[in-house]
Amino acid sequence: MDEAVRFLKAIKSSDKTLLITHNDGDGLCSGAIVYTLMKERGVEPDVKITNVMKDITGLEGYDKVIMTDVSPPRVPKDERILIIDHHKRKEKPECPFVNPAFETSSVPSCSALCYRLYEKAGGEKNLKWVALLGSYSDRMLEESLPLIKLTPQEKRTYLIGGQLDPALTRTTLLFLAGYLQKDVSEDILKIMIESIEKEDPLHAWTEKHGKAKHLYRIIDEAEEETLRVIRECKEKTWKDARLVYVHAGKTKYRIKRLLVDYLRLKHPGKVVTVSVDEEEEASFSTRSPGPDLTRIVPEAVKGIPGAVHGGHPGAYGTNVPRRYREKFVENLARALSKPF
Numbered sequence: 001m002d003e004a005v006r007f008l009k010a011i012k013s014s015d016k017t018l019l020i021t022h023n024d025g026d027g028l029c030s031g032a033i034v035y036t037l038m039k040e041r042g043v044e045p046d047v048k049i050t051n052v053m054k055d056i057t058g059l060e061g062y063d064k065v066i067m068t069d070v071s072p073p074r075v076p077k078d079e080r081i082l083i084i085d086h087h088k089r090k091e092k093p094e095c096p097f098v099n100p101a102f103e104t105s106s107v108p109s110c111s112a113l114c115y116r117l118y119e120k121a122g123g124e125k126n127l128k129w130v131a132l133l134g135s136y137s138d139r140m141l142e143e144s145l146p147l148i149k150l151t152p153q154e155k156r157t158y159l160i161g162g163q164l165d166p167a168l169t170r171t172t173l174l175f176l177a178g179y180l181q182k183d184v185s186e187d188i189l190k191i192m193i194e195s196i197e198k199e200d201p202l203h204a205w206t207e208k209h210g211k212a213k214h215l216y217r218i219i220d221e222a223e224e225e226t227l228r229v230i231r232e233c234k235e236k237t238w239k240d241a242r243l244v245y246v247h248a249g250k251t252k253y254r255i256k257r258l259l260v261d262y263l264r265l266k267h268p269g270k271v272v273t274v275s276v277d278e279e280e281e282a283s284f285s286t287r288s289p290g291p292d293l294t295r296i297v298p299e300a301v302k303g304i305p306g307a308v309h310g311g312h313p314g315a316y317g318t319n320v321p322r323r324y325r326e327k328f329v330e331n332l333a334r335a336l337s338k339p340f
């Protein structure tokens with residue numbers, strides 16, 4: 001933590017800075033927090049939004065690089081780089097980093113980590129609500145609250161029964177558009193940064209017929225597509241593996257998340273997985289109410305060349321070459337039929 005704070009405070013307005021962040025809700029909130037800190041320090045960073053990172057490229061010409069909520073499996077010794085992440089990694093990076101996943105299995109959200117750093121580095125605004133939105137979106141509110149340190153008054157404002165206030169969750173709907181269509185993440189980040197500038201947590205919602213119009217349209221259309229898949233695609237089940245699988249085929253929107261959430265609630269106690277066809281790959285989204293997917297999925301991709309995977313114990317993403325789609329599902333069922 002201290003090393004990261006020193007890194008952030010040492011950034012000068014003359015430094016050419018790159019901010020790389022994850023394309024999910026937690027990543028966009030993390031990115032918005034760090035971006036705000038940079039702007040307060042007189043730096044206007046270039047921004048890159050990505051899903052998974054296989055390796056580090058394109059850092060030439062940058063004096064400082066900050067990665068939030070995303071990092072490649074291997075990071076070379078490079079003092080220009082700061083990694084703020086909470087995803088499990090095999091190797092500790094050799095550059096400055098913050099990643100509680102090396103110490104504990106109950107990790108906070110990345111936006112809560114970024115919020116903490118923002119505060120320690122002398123950030124001027126109260127960005128607790130941004131950290132709450134990111135934490136909620138990553139389903140890590142409980143683990144993140146100790147870092148966000150709400151006052152009793154803030155608790156009454158932002159939470160209800162320990163959960164995020166329902167009105168505030170309207171903003172998290174926006175992040176859904178980023179899952180559904182790849183190229184709108186920048187627009188969402190811009191709206192988040194604008195919300196922070198205006199100190200208005202519901203800015204995105206007020207822009208429903210304005211700047212955020214196309215994002216809400218994506219959500220509506222993707223919902224229609226999901227309902228069609230639910231009507232038309234068959235659920236495949238394995239009794240002893242307690243697994244449910246739906247293959248949605250080629251879809252206009254990336255509806256994996258909507259579909260997997262539907263299945264998760266319909267089949268409590270079971271692991272649910274969905275796949276969609278994306279170019280040469282089958283892309284999976286898996287949810288588990290029990291078995292640790294950070295152990296199960298790596299086992300299930302054994303023997304599948306070119307598999308890319310990552311995530312958390314309860315929510316996990318996997319991409320495999322299309323011809324290995326069935327094999328991956330069978331492997332998953334086999335891994336889940338063993339005692340845990």
Ligand SMILES: [Mn+2]
Pocket residue numbers: 026027069086109110138
């Ligand atoms: Mn995250």
